[in-house]
Amino acid sequence: MTAHRWVVGESPPSSAVDGTPLSERGARTRARLLEAAEEVFAEHGWQDASIVKITEQAGVAQGSFYRYFVSKQAIFDELVTDLNRRVRRAMSEGAARGTTRAEAERFGFEAFFRFTAEHPALYRVIRQAEFASPKVFRRHYDRIAQGYIGALRSAMDAGEMIEADPELLAYALMGIGEMVGLRWILWEENRGVPPVLVDQMMEFIGRGLGIDS
Numbered sequence: 001m002t003a004h005r006w007v008v009g010e011s012p013p014s015s016a017v018d019g020t021p022l023s024e025r026g027a028r029t030r031a032r033l034l035e036a037a038e039e040v041f042a043e044h045g046w047q048d049a050s051i052v053k054i055t056e057q058a059g060v061a062q063g064s065f066y067r068y069f070v071s072k073q074a075i076f077d078e079l080v081t082d083l084n085r086r087v088r089r090a091m092s093e094g095a096a097r098g099t100t101r102a103e104a105e106r107f108g109f110e111a112f113f114r115f116t117a118e119h120p121a122l123y124r125v126i127r128q129a130e131f132a133s134p135k136v137f138r139r140h141y142d143r144i145a146q147g148y149i150g151a152l153r154s155a156m157d158a159g160e161m162i163e164a165d166p167e168l169l170a171y172a173l174m175g176i177g178e179m180v181g182l183r184w185i186l187w188e189e190n191r192g193v194p195p196v197l198v199d200q201m202m203e204f205i206g207r208g209l210g211i212d213s
Contacts, residue, residue: 013078016067030068032058037079042121046076046132077136080129083122084140088147090115101155102211106202109177113198116181117190123182145170155211162210169209176201 013030015021022030036058040049051072055062069075094111098104116122129137148170155161180201184193193201206212 017070034079034082037075038121042124046128077133080136080140084143087115101160102206112177113181113193116185117192120186120190123186
Protein backbone atom coordinates (compact mmCIF):
# COMPACT_ATOMS: atom_id res chain seq x y z
CA MET A 1 0.00 0.00 0.00
CA THR A 2 1.32 3.42 -0.92
CA ALA A 3 2.12 5.88 1.88
CA HIS A 4 -0.21 8.83 1.40
CA ARG A 5 1.27 11.44 3.71
CA TRP A 6 3.76 14.23 4.10
CA VAL A 7 6.74 13.84 6.41
CA VAL A 8 6.65 16.49 9.14
CA GLY A 9 9.84 16.18 11.09
CA GLU A 10 10.62 19.56 12.62
CA SER A 11 9.73 20.43 16.19
CA PRO A 12 9.25 23.89 17.70
CA PRO A 13 12.39 25.36 19.35
CA SER A 14 12.72 24.27 22.97
CA SER A 15 15.27 26.85 24.14
CA ALA A 16 15.46 30.57 24.81
CA VAL A 17 17.46 33.00 22.67
CA ASP A 18 20.55 32.40 24.80
CA GLY A 19 20.25 28.63 24.38
CA THR A 20 18.83 27.97 27.83
CA PRO A 21 16.28 25.12 27.79
CA LEU A 22 12.76 26.40 28.30
CA SER A 23 10.75 25.36 31.31
CA GLU A 24 7.16 24.28 30.83
CA ARG A 25 6.10 27.80 31.81
CA GLY A 26 8.61 29.33 29.40
CA ALA A 27 7.33 27.15 26.57
CA ARG A 28 3.79 28.31 27.29
CA THR A 29 4.89 31.96 27.27
CA ARG A 30 6.67 31.50 23.95
CA ALA A 31 3.57 29.85 22.51
CA ARG A 32 1.41 32.75 23.74
CA LEU A 33 3.71 35.22 22.00
CA LEU A 34 3.42 33.30 18.74
CA GLU A 35 -0.36 33.14 19.05
CA ALA A 36 -0.44 36.88 19.68
CA ALA A 37 1.89 37.51 16.74
CA GLU A 38 -0.47 35.55 14.49
CA GLU A 39 -3.31 37.88 15.42
CA VAL A 40 -1.27 41.10 15.35
CA PHE A 41 0.42 40.50 11.98
CA ALA A 42 -2.88 39.37 10.46
CA GLU A 43 -4.73 42.43 11.73
CA HIS A 44 -2.11 45.17 11.39
CA GLY A 45 0.27 43.89 8.73
CA TRP A 46 4.05 43.81 8.82
CA GLN A 47 4.59 47.56 8.84
CA ASP A 48 2.20 48.44 11.65
CA ALA A 49 2.74 45.39 13.83
CA SER A 50 5.08 45.97 16.76
CA ILE A 51 6.61 44.16 19.70
CA VAL A 52 4.50 46.33 22.00
CA LYS A 53 1.29 45.21 20.30
CA ILE A 54 2.38 41.58 20.37
CA THR A 55 3.29 41.59 24.07
CA GLU A 56 0.09 43.44 24.97
CA GLN A 57 -1.96 40.90 23.03
CA ALA A 58 -0.12 38.05 24.75
CA GLY A 59 -0.30 39.58 28.22
CA VAL A 60 3.48 39.34 28.53
CA ALA A 61 5.87 42.01 29.79
CA GLN A 62 7.68 43.69 26.92
CA GLY A 63 11.08 42.94 28.43
CA SER A 64 10.28 39.23 28.53
CA PHE A 65 9.83 39.20 24.77
CA TYR A 66 13.59 39.31 24.21
CA ARG A 67 14.12 36.10 26.16
CA TYR A 68 12.33 34.26 23.35
CA PHE A 69 12.87 36.37 20.21
CA VAL A 70 15.55 38.89 19.31
CA SER A 71 13.34 41.14 17.13
CA LYS A 72 10.07 41.63 15.32
CA GLN A 73 11.67 40.01 12.29
CA ALA A 74 12.62 36.96 14.34
CA ILE A 75 9.11 36.34 15.67
CA PHE A 76 7.61 36.94 12.23
CA ASP A 77 9.94 34.38 10.67
CA GLU A 78 9.17 31.90 13.44
CA LEU A 79 5.45 32.54 12.98
CA VAL A 80 5.69 31.64 9.28
CA THR A 81 7.66 28.52 10.22
CA ASP A 82 5.12 27.62 12.90
CA LEU A 83 2.15 28.08 10.57
CA ASN A 84 3.93 26.00 7.97
CA ARG A 85 4.62 23.23 10.49
CA ARG A 86 1.01 23.16 11.64
CA VAL A 87 -0.60 23.24 8.20
CA ARG A 88 1.69 20.46 6.98
CA ARG A 89 0.83 18.37 10.03
CA ALA A 90 -2.89 18.91 9.38
CA MET A 91 -2.52 17.97 5.72
CA SER A 92 -0.36 14.96 6.54
CA GLU A 93 -2.83 13.64 9.10
CA GLY A 94 -5.68 14.19 6.65
CA ALA A 95 -3.93 12.50 3.73
CA ALA A 96 -2.91 9.56 5.93
CA ARG A 97 -6.58 8.64 6.27
CA GLY A 98 -6.68 7.80 2.56
CA THR A 99 -6.10 4.30 1.27
CA THR A 100 -5.89 5.44 -2.38
CA ARG A 101 -4.27 8.45 -4.04
CA ALA A 102 -7.72 9.91 -4.73
CA GLU A 103 -8.72 9.63 -1.06
CA ALA A 104 -5.39 11.04 0.08
CA GLU A 105 -5.82 14.06 -2.19
CA ARG A 106 -9.35 14.72 -1.01
CA PHE A 107 -8.64 14.29 2.71
CA GLY A 108 -5.49 16.38 2.41
CA PHE A 109 -7.34 19.21 0.71
CA GLU A 110 -10.19 19.07 3.21
CA ALA A 111 -7.69 19.25 6.06
CA PHE A 112 -6.06 22.29 4.43
CA PHE A 113 -9.43 24.00 4.06
CA ARG A 114 -10.32 23.34 7.70
CA PHE A 115 -6.98 24.69 8.86
CA THR A 116 -7.42 27.79 6.72
CA ALA A 117 -10.90 28.40 8.12
CA GLU A 118 -9.53 28.12 11.66
CA HIS A 119 -6.39 30.14 10.90
CA PRO A 120 -7.21 32.81 8.28
CA ALA A 121 -3.94 34.49 9.26
CA LEU A 122 -2.19 31.80 7.21
CA TYR A 123 -3.01 33.64 3.98
CA ARG A 124 -2.37 37.12 5.33
CA VAL A 125 0.93 36.28 7.01
CA ILE A 126 2.32 34.27 4.10
CA ARG A 127 1.53 37.08 1.69
CA GLN A 128 3.35 39.54 3.95
CA ALA A 129 6.33 37.18 4.02
CA GLU A 130 6.82 37.59 0.28
CA PHE A 131 8.09 41.10 0.99
CA ALA A 132 9.07 40.99 4.68
CA SER A 133 11.05 37.75 4.54
CA PRO A 134 11.50 36.36 1.00
CA LYS A 135 13.69 33.41 2.02
CA VAL A 136 11.17 32.25 4.62
CA PHE A 137 8.38 32.78 2.08
CA ARG A 138 10.13 30.48 -0.40
CA ARG A 139 10.90 27.94 2.32
CA HIS A 140 7.21 27.78 3.27
CA TYR A 141 6.23 26.53 -0.17
CA ASP A 142 9.32 24.37 -0.63
CA ARG A 143 8.59 22.47 2.58
CA ILE A 144 5.00 21.77 1.58
CA ALA A 145 6.13 20.72 -1.89
CA GLN A 146 8.87 18.40 -0.61
CA GLY A 147 6.44 16.16 1.21
CA TYR A 148 3.91 16.33 -1.60
CA ILE A 149 6.55 15.33 -4.16
CA GLY A 150 7.43 12.23 -2.17
CA ALA A 151 3.78 11.15 -1.89
CA LEU A 152 3.15 11.70 -5.61
CA ARG A 153 6.30 9.84 -6.61
CA SER A 154 5.25 6.89 -4.45
CA ALA A 155 1.84 6.89 -6.13
CA MET A 156 3.49 6.90 -9.56
CA ASP A 157 5.78 4.02 -8.59
CA ALA A 158 2.72 2.08 -7.44
CA GLY A 159 0.96 2.71 -10.76
CA GLU A 160 -1.84 4.71 -9.11
CA MET A 161 -1.52 7.78 -11.32
CA ILE A 162 0.07 9.17 -14.45
CA GLU A 163 3.81 9.56 -14.84
CA ALA A 164 4.78 13.23 -14.75
CA ASP A 165 7.21 15.60 -13.06
CA PRO A 166 6.14 15.30 -9.39
CA GLU A 167 7.39 18.79 -8.52
CA LEU A 168 5.29 20.32 -11.29
CA LEU A 169 2.23 18.40 -10.11
CA ALA A 170 2.88 19.31 -6.47
CA TYR A 171 2.96 23.03 -7.19
CA ALA A 172 -0.05 22.82 -9.51
CA LEU A 173 -2.07 21.05 -6.81
CA MET A 174 -0.88 23.49 -4.16
CA GLY A 175 -2.01 26.33 -6.40
CA ILE A 176 -5.47 24.82 -6.75
CA GLY A 177 -5.87 24.43 -3.00
CA GLU A 178 -4.58 27.91 -2.24
CA MET A 179 -6.79 29.71 -4.76
CA VAL A 180 -9.93 27.73 -3.90
CA GLY A 181 -9.33 28.42 -0.21
CA LEU A 182 -8.78 32.09 -0.93
CA ARG A 183 -12.03 32.40 -2.87
CA TRP A 184 -14.38 30.31 -0.72
CA ILE A 185 -12.87 30.55 2.75
CA LEU A 186 -11.01 33.82 3.17
CA TRP A 187 -13.26 35.93 0.94
CA GLU A 188 -16.40 34.30 2.33
CA GLU A 189 -15.30 34.93 5.92
CA ASN A 190 -14.34 31.34 6.69
CA ARG A 191 -17.61 29.72 5.67
CA GLY A 192 -15.77 26.83 4.05
CA VAL A 193 -15.71 25.35 0.57
CA PRO A 194 -19.18 23.97 -0.32
CA PRO A 195 -19.08 20.14 -0.58
CA VAL A 196 -20.41 20.21 -4.15
CA LEU A 197 -17.45 22.38 -5.18
CA VAL A 198 -15.02 20.05 -3.42
CA ASP A 199 -16.57 17.20 -5.42
CA GLN A 200 -16.10 19.09 -8.67
CA MET A 201 -12.56 20.09 -7.75
CA MET A 202 -11.66 16.48 -7.01
CA GLU A 203 -13.17 15.30 -10.30
CA PHE A 204 -10.98 17.83 -12.09
CA ILE A 205 -7.89 16.75 -10.16
CA GLY A 206 -8.69 13.09 -10.68
CA ARG A 207 -8.84 13.54 -14.44
CA GLY A 208 -5.58 15.47 -14.40
CA LEU A 209 -3.74 12.87 -12.34
CA GLY A 210 -5.34 9.90 -14.05
CA ILE A 211 -6.93 8.62 -10.84
CA ASP A 212 -10.49 7.71 -9.95
CA SER A 213 -11.99 10.54 -7.91
